[in-house]
Amino acid sequence: xxxxxxxxxxxxxxxxxxxxxxxxxxxxxxxxxxxxxxxxxxxxxxxxxxxxxxxxxxxxxxxxxxxxxxxxxxxxxxxxxxxxxxxxxxxxxxxxxxxxxxxxxxxxxxxxxxxxxxxxxxxxxxxxxxxxxxxxxxxxxxxxxxxxxxxxxxxxxxxxxxxxxxxxxxxxxxxxxxxxxxxxxxxxxxxxxxxxxxxxxxxxxxxxxxxxxxxxxxxxxxxxxxxxxxxxxxxxxxxxxxxxxxxxxxxxxxxxxxxxxxxxxxxxxxxxxxxxxxxxxxxxxxxxxxxxxxxxxxxxxxxxxxxxxxxxxxxxxxxxxxxxxxxxxxxxxxxxxxxxxxxxxxxxxxxxxxxxxxxxxxxxxxxxxxxxxxxxxxxxxxxxxxxxxxxxxxxxxxxxxxxxxxxxxxxxxxxxxxxxxxxxxxxxxxxxxxxxxxxxxxxxxxxxxxxxxxxxxxxxxxxxxxxxxxxxxxxxxxxxxxxxxxxxxxxxxxxxxxxxxxxxxxxxxxxxx
Amino acid sequence: xxxxxxxxxxxxxxxxxxxxxxxxxxxxxxxxxxxxxxxxxxxxxxxxxxxxxxxxxxxxxxxxxxxxxxxxxxxxxxxxxxxxxxxxxxxxxxxxxxxxxxxxxxxxxxxxxxxxxxxxxxxxxxxxxxxxxxxxxxxxxxxxxxxxxxxxxxxxxxxxxxxxxxxxxxxxxxxxxxxxxxxxxxxxxxxxxxxxxxxxxxxxxxxxxxxxxxxxxxxxxxxxxxxxxxxxxxxxxxxxxxxxxxxxxxxxxxxxxxxxxxxxxxxxxxxxxxxxxxxxxxxxxxxxxxxxxxxxxxxxxxxxxxxxxxxxxxxxxxxxxxxxxxxxxxxxxxxxxxxxxxxxxxxxxxxxxxxxxxxxxxxxxxxxx
Numbered sequence: 001x002x003x004x005x006x007x008x009x010x011x012x013x014x015x016x017x018x019x020x021x022x023x024x025x026x027x028x029x030x031x032x033x034x035x036x037x038x039x040x041x042x043x044x045x046x047x048x049x050x051x052x053x054x055x056x057x058x059x060x061x062x063x064x065x066x067x068x069x070x071x072x073x074x075x076x077x078x079x080x081x082x083x084x085x086x087x088x089x090x091x092x093x094x095x096x097x098x099x100x101x102x103x104x105x106x107x108x109x110x111x112x113x114x115x116x117x118x119x120x121x122x123x124x125x126x127x128x129x130x131x132x133x134x135x136x137x138x139x140x141x142x143x144x145x146x147x148x149x150x151x152x153x154x155x156x157x158x159x160x161x162x163x164x165x166x167x168x169x170x171x172x173x174x175x176x177x178x179x180x181x182x183x184x185x186x187x188x189x190x191x192x193x194x195x196x197x198x199x200x201x202x203x204x205x206x207x208x209x210x211x212x213x214x215x216x217x218x219x220x221x222x223x224x225x226x227x228x229x230x231x232x233x234x235x236x237x238x239x240x241x242x243x244x245x246x247x248x249x250x251x252x253x254x255x256x257x258x259x260x261x262x263x264x265x266x267x268x269x270x271x272x273x274x275x276x277x278x279x280x281x282x283x284x285x286x287x288x289x290x291x292x293x294x295x296x297x298x299x300x301x302x303x304x305x306x307x308x309x310x311x312x313x314x315x316x317x318x319x320x321x322x323x324x325x326x327x328x329x330x331x332x333x334x335x336x337x338x339x340x341x342x343x344x345x346x347x348x349x350x351x352x353x354x355x356x357x358x359x360x361x362x363x364x365x366x367x368x369x370x371x372x373x374x375x376x377x378x379x380x381x382x383x384x385x386x387x388x389x390x391x392x393x394x395x396x397x398x399x400x401x402x403x404x405x406x407x408x409x410x411x412x413x414x415x416x417x418x419x420x421x422x423x424x425x426x427x428x429x430x431x432x433x434x435x436x437x438x439x440x441x442x443x444x445x446x447x448x449x450x451x452x453x454x455x456x457x458x459x460x461x462x463x464x465x466x467x468x469x470x471x472x473x474x475x476x477x478x479x480x481x482x483x484x485x486x487x488x489x490x491x492x493x494x495x496x497x498x499x500x501x502x503x504x505x506x507x508x509x510x511x512x513x
Numbered sequence: 514x515x516x517x518x519x520x521x522x523x524x525x526x527x528x529x530x531x532x533x534x535x536x537x538x539x540x541x542x543x544x545x546x547x548x549x550x551x552x553x554x555x556x557x558x559x560x561x562x563x564x565x566x567x568x569x570x571x572x573x574x575x576x577x578x579x580x581x582x583x584x585x586x587x588x589x590x591x592x593x594x595x596x597x598x599x600x601x602x603x604x605x606x607x608x609x610x611x612x613x614x615x616x617x618x619x620x621x622x623x624x625x626x627x628x629x630x631x632x633x634x635x636x637x638x639x640x641x642x643x644x645x646x647x648x649x650x651x652x653x654x655x656x657x658x659x660x661x662x663x664x665x666x667x668x669x670x671x672x673x674x675x676x677x678x679x680x681x682x683x684x685x686x687x688x689x690x691x692x693x694x695x696x697x698x699x700x701x702x703x704x705x706x707x708x709x710x711x712x713x714x715x716x717x718x719x720x721x722x723x724x725x726x727x728x729x730x731x732x733x734x735x736x737x738x739x740x741x742x743x744x745x746x747x748x749x750x751x752x753x754x755x756x757x758x759x760x761x762x763x764x765x766x767x768x769x770x771x772x773x774x775x776x777x778x779x780x781x782x783x784x785x786x787x788x789x790x791x792x793x794x795x796x797x798x799x800x801x802x803x804x805x806x807x808x809x810x811x812x813x814x815x816x817x818x819x820x821x822x823x824x825x826x827x828x829x830x831x832x833x834x835x836x837x838x839x840x841x842x843x844x845x846x847x848x849x850x851x852x853x854x855x856x857x858x859x860x861x862x863x864x865x866x867x868x869x870x871x872x873x874x875x876x877x878x879x880x881x882x
Contacts, residue, residue: 317760338762350760357760359753363530370750370761374743383742409530 014204015076015092015172016041017062022071024057031057032068035230037223039172041076042201044194046215046236047208048248049225050474055208058225059174063095064088075172089117094170096161098177104150108143108160112167135167141193155186162194166203175207179214191218210248210304212241212508224248242504249474249503259455261462263296267330269466270435275325277315285311286490289325291468295434298457298467300481301492302474304510308490309470310351313439316468317348319356329435345434347371349441349457351470353424360413364405365394367412368427401426402452418449425456433465440471454480474503486510537873538815545863546813549856556851562842574837575830581837586721589829591616593728594783595807596814596821597735598656601776602670603816604739605769606752607663611674612780613804614681615655619648619781620788621685624704624795625693627711627788637711645785652781653774655681660773664766682800689796703796713790724786729822731779736818748772780804806832809857828853 017039024032032054039045049055061068064082072079075091082088088095102111113119113128129145136142143152143160152160158178165173175194179187195218197203209215215222219236224247232247270293279285286308293299303309314320316327318336327334329344340346350356358367369390372378377389394408403422405415412420421441428436438457442450457480461467471477477484484501486494486509494509528536554564575585595612602609623644630640659677662668688704695705713723739745751758751768758765784799792798810828814820835849842848868874 318762319756319759336762338764341762348760355754356756358757359750362749362753366746369746370757373746379743383744385741385743385746407530411530 013171014042014198014201016204017076017093017172017206018074019058019062020072020074022058022061023069024061024066025069030228032061033228034070035225035228036071037206037230037233039204039206040221041204042198043220044198044205044207044218046219046222047206047225048210048215048222048244049208050210050248050472053225053248054228055225056176057228059095059176059206059208062088063093063174086117089168089170091172092170093172093174094165094168095174096158096165096176096178100157100161102149102157102160102164105148107146107148108152108163109145111149111160112145112164115164115168132167136163139163139166140197153186155190158186158190159193162190171203173203173205175205177208177210179209179211187214188217194218212244215244216241241508245504245507249507259462260458261296263294263462263464266295266297266464268292269295269297269330270468271328273326273328275312275315275327276323277311277320278323279311284490285320286315288491289487291485291492291495293435293466293468295464295466296461297482298461298469298480300477300484300498301468301470301487302477302484302506302510303472303487307487309472309487310439311490312487313348313350313437313470316346316437317350345432346437347428347431347433347435348437349421349424349428349439350437351440351443353420354413354417357424358412358420361411363409364398364403364412364415364423365391365408368394368397368408368423371427371431397426397430398423400430401456418453421449421453425453429456429460433460433463436460436465436467438467438469438471440473441469442473442476474506477506478503533873537867537870538817540870540873541863541866542813542815542860545860546856548863549852549859552859553852553855556855560844562844566842567838570837570841571831571834574834581833583720584833585826585829586719586725587829588832589825590722590724590728591783591787591803592807592810592825592828593732593821594724594779594786595804596810596825597728597732597807597818598652598776598780598783598804599808599811600814600816600818600821601735601739601772601779602656602660603811604745604752605748605772606755607660607769607773608671609656609659609674609773609776610671610808611656611659611678611681611777611804612807613800613802614674614678615652615777615780616784616787616804617678617685617799618655618681619652619784620799621688621693621704621784621795622651622781623648623785623788624707625688627707628693628705631705631707631711640707640711641713641789644789645782648781648785648788649778650781652784653776653778656777656780657770657774660770664769678804685795685799686797693795695794698794698796701796701798703792703794706794707789708793711789712793713786722786722790724783724790727782727786728825731782732818732822735775735779739818744768744771780807806853809853809860812857812860 018037020036022032022035023030035054035058037047047055047058057066060066061071062073062082064084064087067083073082074080080091082091082093103114106114109129109132112132113123132145136145141159143156143163149157149160162173178190191214194203194205198205198220207219215236221233222236222239222244223233224231224244226248272289272291275286275289276284277286289312291299301309301312311320315322316336329346334340334344334346354360369378372393373385373390374382377386378393379385391408397403398405398408401422403415403426404419412423415423436457441453441457454476457467457469469477469480478498481498483495483497484506485492486506488509550568557564557567574581576582595616598612598615599609626647627640627644630643655677656674659670659674662673663670690702693704694702715722716726739748747758747763748768750761751763751765755765783803787799788795806828810821810824814824831849831852835846838844838848839846
């Protein structure tokens with residue numbers, strides 16, 4: 001161990017950091033409202049919250065990716081100005097992102113050296129190597145320095161990311177869901193090491209998480225965000241999981257549900273039996289999903305994102321190949337094809353409609369015609385299209401669904417998010433619907449659009465459609481669903497009628513309890 | 514801001530979105546041409562030549578007389594067809610640059626099927642359509658194969674169609690120098706000439722062969738297919754967003770392959786006319802770069818089949834003027850290629866200006882909150 005390395009890397013103290021009154025708005029939307037957190041030196045602090053609660057906005061403000069509208073950051077008790085990630089780095093604040101930022105084809109040593117701000121144009125590798133070896137000596141864990149990063153496991157890459165921060169002398173670390181890509185074993189090892197380093201006062205960690213178990217086992221303190229507000233904080237060891245869950249998911253009563261007509265005893269409409277599919281990398285994305293949905297029923301699928309919900313929706317929409325299992329509608333086998341979508345009256349509202357349900361450069365009228373362009377009155381003889389009927393129908397639906405657009409001929413990409421979703425709703429819900437597949441229909445929309453779109457979905461249910469609603473917003477599921485199912489690890493882990501469950505039970509199943 | 518109401522008044526105040534987009538799609542390519550001409554002028558000045566004389570000669574050599582106009586149209590004919598061969602796959606989101614290979618293979622197939630038919634004395638009115646069909650089939654299958662590879666095997670269509678072109682040219686050479694070689698073709702290996710009786714004549718009153726008419730008809734037909742039929746609509750949806758097309762249950766793979774078949778058939782047909790109207794046999798003269806110039810034509814035409822026609826004529830004129838420029842300005846024939854290359858680079862750059870010139874942008878629909 002060289003004296004130099006000891007001086008620069010081991011004796012430095014972990015800093016404390018406070019964010020005071022952080023506020024950030026995007027247009028009319030308050031992503032972060034007067035949030036203050038206080039992370040003591042050498043503590044392992046958890047930042048809890050659902051998707052969209054404002055966790056990433058907060059850390060992006062701290063890191064200088066966003067400039068907050070109000071609020072300040074104090075480092076070791078003194079106010080610091082952070083205008084860019086470069087400033088954050090100069091102050092010794094570093095972040096490990098959910099998706100690794102290492103260069104896969106370079107070795108660990110090369111990745112560390114090029115990450116420095118002062119890398120010379122010509123690198124003296126022999127000298128760098130000596131410094132690196134000395135540095136590694138002082139670390140509580142090691143990574144093979146000469147192997148290309150692409151050959152490292154996810155856990156080793158994570159370790160290397162953390163080593164990188166230490167190498168850059170960034171002793172306040174923000175970790176964004178660091179265990180989401182790790183196996184449970186790797187995760188425990190990783191968090192144990194971080195915990196040890198915090199205990200020894202070498203680093204201070206702020207970790208974004210929504211896994212209660214990890215927080216309870218490894219963290220010292222926690223803060224909870226919900227809808228851009230701080231809803232609670234406390235001692236991670238002593239606070240019960242139920243309390244954390246309540247702070248995270250909330251216990252305020254949701255606003256009045258969209259009018260729900262009684263639909264008892266309708267026959268089963270949609271049945272999913274043992275569905276399996278793979279993700280783009282060829283790994284299992286969903287395995288053995290079983291679910292039955294009756295006509296006039298909304299089944300809400302809750303779950304932490306990345307547990308197979310999007311693969312399930314893609315399978316039903318024909319965007320992903322089913323490797324095993326059967327979909328039946330009214331007892332008949334269903335395969336997603338244009339003819340079958342019409343014959344079985346299957347409609348869909350995919351998430352991010354601009355990306356999944358429209359052609360951004362085509363006009364609103366053309367986008368509204370996607371379901372009907374090959375049928376009368378738009379098509380005659382099955383192939384000749386008439387613009388007149390297409391436009392007439394578009395104008396009628398634009399008026400009925402209150403889509404705000406300058407003209408039916410405007411490219412749909414010029415519309416706001418809520419109006420794109422309304423245009424898609426107009427296209428998918430204007431006819432007879434037997435099965436409706438909905439995914440995060442209100443993500444990123446303003447309140448008026450949200451209420452409008454949810455009541456349209458409820459109306460489709462009231463008219464007798466079987467609705468599968470995948471949502472990351474638990475409030476949305478509680479407002480709309482007749483039954484709730486929780487997806488975890490690519491399969492359905494829990495199903496219950498909505499009256500017989502509550503947020504806490506659902507939240508715990510979501511978190512894998 | 515308040516919402517702009519959907520009324521006639523608002524329509525009058527500002528040109529409609531369609532008009533704006535149309536104006537933009539004319540303005541940007543024309544501006545790109547102007548910038549290319551400017552850059553080329555600098556090139557000429559650096560060589561000590563007069564830009565004015567050059568562009569004057571282009572005009573004279575391309576359109577100045579009935580002879581040069583016909584020369585232009587003669588050269589435009591294959592360019593229309595190869596332009597379509599790029600434009601149609603582009604509408605479904607593919608960058609398919611294999612027109613050259615499809616043309617060469619189409620020409621070879623037409624010449625090859627002609628040999629037994631001519632020998633057997635089958636009359637021209639039967640032989641020529643069979644030759645045309647063979648050419649279209651060969652070209653269609655060639656590009657269709659690249660499309661199939663793209664959708665079903667995930668092979669990049671730009672690379673595969675380019676490489677397939679080299680294979681096509683090598684295949685042509687293989688047959689022309691081998692089993693299909695006419696022993697009489699000593700210096701330039703060629704297939705057996707089909708003979709004057711089997712040649713397609715000129716359009717009456719001109720020296721231009723019927724390939725021009727075929728190009729015009731196909732350009733109009735494909736324009737109608739792409740804009741006015743359910744097939745064209747489905748193809749445009751697929752090209753615009755394949756995920757949305759899948760979610761609508763559209764047969765994406767089939768649409769891609771059919772578009773590629775149509776594209777290849779166009780290029781193959783160009784090969785047929787090169788054999789049946791220009792050369793009378795298949796040989797290395799088929800590899801004249803029409804397939805690659807067609808890419809440029811389609812780009813400048815913004816992949817709109819109808820716009821391919823005037824652009825092909827423009828490039829036909831450039832080629833036709835090459836000889837005059839060579840004689841009168843003492844510059845090599847390849848000078849025109851420098852201009853073509855410049856146009857291509859400037860054109861690719863100009864693509865980035867779409868949607869960024871404020872004048873052409875419709876007002877965004879504002880949300881009332």
